[in-house]
Amino acid sequence: xxxxxxxxxxxxxxxxxxxxxxxxxxxxxxxxxxxxxxxxxxxxxxxxxxxxxxxxxxxxxxxxxxxxxx
Numbered sequence: 001x002x003x004x005x006x007x008x009x010x011x012x013x014x015x016x017x018x019x020x021x022x023x024x025x026x027x028x029x030x031x032x033x034x035x036x037x038x039x040x041x042x043x044x045x046x047x048x049x050x051x052x053x054x055x056x057x058x059x060x061x062x063x064x065x066x067x068x069x070x
Contacts, residue, residue, distance in 0.1 A: 011040050011047070018051045023059060 014036055021028050029052065036044035 011044070014039070015047055015051055018048065019055060023052070023055055 018032060021032060023029075029048075033045065033048045036048055
């Protein structure tokens with residue numbers, strides 16, 4: 001008997017993987033968004049947008065820290 005995959009767990013793993021994508025590479029983000037939408041439906045769009053926003057905020061914070069260290 002095959003257990004159905006836990007949607008939340010699988011989606012959480014996919015969303016966490018977004019952190020490894022280069023924010024400057026628009027093509028890879030478009031491909032990732034399309035893959036997530038294909039796999040998880042329309043709710044993936046909102047989550048990708050939220051992830052991009054969070055990663056941009058983190059990148060800004062890290063660049064500030066880098067400037068302070070120099």
